[in-house]
Amino acid sequence: MNFKNNLYLILAGIFISSLIAANLIFQKFFTWTPFGLYTFELSVGILPYPITFLCTDLISELYGKKKADQIVISGLIASIFVMGIVILANAMSATVWSPVNNETFNQVFGLFGPAVFASMVAYLVAQFIDIRIFHFWKRLTKGKHLWLRNNGSTIVSQLVDTSAVLLLLCYSGVIEWIRFWPLFVNGFLFKMMIALFDTPFFYLGVWLLKDKIHEDPDEENWGNQGIKSVV
Numbered sequence: 752m753n754f755k756n757n758l759y760l761i762l763a764g765i766f767i768s769s770l771i772a773a774n775l776i777f778q779k780f781f782t783w784t785p786f787g788l789y790t791f792e793l794s795v796g797i798l799p800y801p802i803t804f805l806c807t808d809l810i811s812e813l814y815g816k817k818k819a820d821q822i823v824i825s826g827l828i829a830s831i832f833v834m835g836i837v838i839l840a841n842a843m844s845a846t847v848w849s850p851v852n853n854e855t856f857n858q859v860f861g862l863f864g865p866a867v868f869a870s871m872v873a874y875l876v877a878q879f880i881d882i883r884i885f886h887f888w889k890r891l892t893k894g895k896h897l898w899l900r901n902n903g904s905t906i907v908s909q910l911v912d913t914s915a916v917l918l919l920l921c922y923s924g925v926i927e928w929i930r931f932w933p934l935f936v937n938g939f940l941f942k943m944m945i946a947l948f949d950t951p952f953f954y955l956g957v958w959l960l961k962d963k964i965h966e967d968p969d970e971e972n973w974g975n976q977g978i979k980s981v982v
Contacts, residue, residue, distance in 0.1 A: 755964050759814060763822050766806035769799040770826045771833050774870055778859065785944075791937045801945040803874075804881055804905050809956050811885045812897070813964050819885075823878040830871055868923075870916055877912030881905060901953045905946040913938045 777796030784790045803826070811819040837860050845853045881904045888900035917935055920926045926934070 758960065758964075759810070759818065762806050762810055763825065766803050766810075766822055767826050767829045769802040769806070770874070771829060773797070773800040773803075774830060774833070775837075775860075777870075789940075791941055792933060793937055793941055794934075797938060797941060801909075801942055801949065803878070804908065804946070805949050805953060807878060807882060808885060808901050808904065808953055809960075811882055812889075812953075812957055813960055816882055816886050819882045820879070823875065823882070826878075827871060827875060830874075834868075868919070872919060873912045873915035876915060877908040880911055881908035884908065897954055897957060898950055901950055902946055906943065909942040909946065910939060913942065 773796040775796075777794045779795045780792060781795055782790055782792055807819050807822060810822055841857055841860050845851065845856065884904035884907055885900045888896070888903050892899060913935055917926070917931050917938070921928045921931050
């Protein structure tokens with residue numbers, strides 16, 4: 752496999768693993784007070800989730816919208832598959848000597864079904880919005896101003912994602928409604944901080960990798976360069 756194919760698989764693997772990890776660990780919450788200015792109350796599931804948007808932005812920039820859309824669909828399928836595995840595992844009765852008993856397992860993974868459903872709905876909407884806004888700004892600026900399409904797409908998509916997933920979690924009873932606004936403000940502010948923080952990494956990734964991707968990133972027949980060269 753050439754470098755372009757390998758890089759695409761690596762970014763896809765990081766994207767899908769970050770997405771599934773976020774869905775698996777979301778039930779633990781923590782506090783964080785950067786520089787003593789503000790105390791965040793956040794789910795640990797938020798830690799890997801911004802990586803998914805960095806991956807889709809890199810794939811959008813290097814490979815085009817079609818390939819970014821394919822990654823989003825792949826992440827959805829992977830999440831559904833893992834959700835089915837977890838639900839099946841939760842239905843199995845533990846042996847008397849099992850290190851993890853039924854109650855402990857159910858406490859950790861029992862809410863996985865409704866939570867992942869909420870996350871997947873929000874995820875699909877937010878990721879597709881992110882990809883389309885990214886390419887809107889790219890066309891509008893004629894390929895200039897990487898920071899604008901990186902942050903401009905992330906701000907809108909994370910606003911949609913944060914509000915949608917909290918609305919669904921509160922509506923399904925996973926989280927009390929009284930926690931909606933504190934979690935919304937904390938989650939959105941944290942994601943914006945991460946979006947600004949990852950901008951230099953986005954620039955670095957594009958700078959290092961762009962020249963190694965030798966064909967038009969919006970090419971419809973991606974991967975068929977060998978056939979095209981023969982023709």
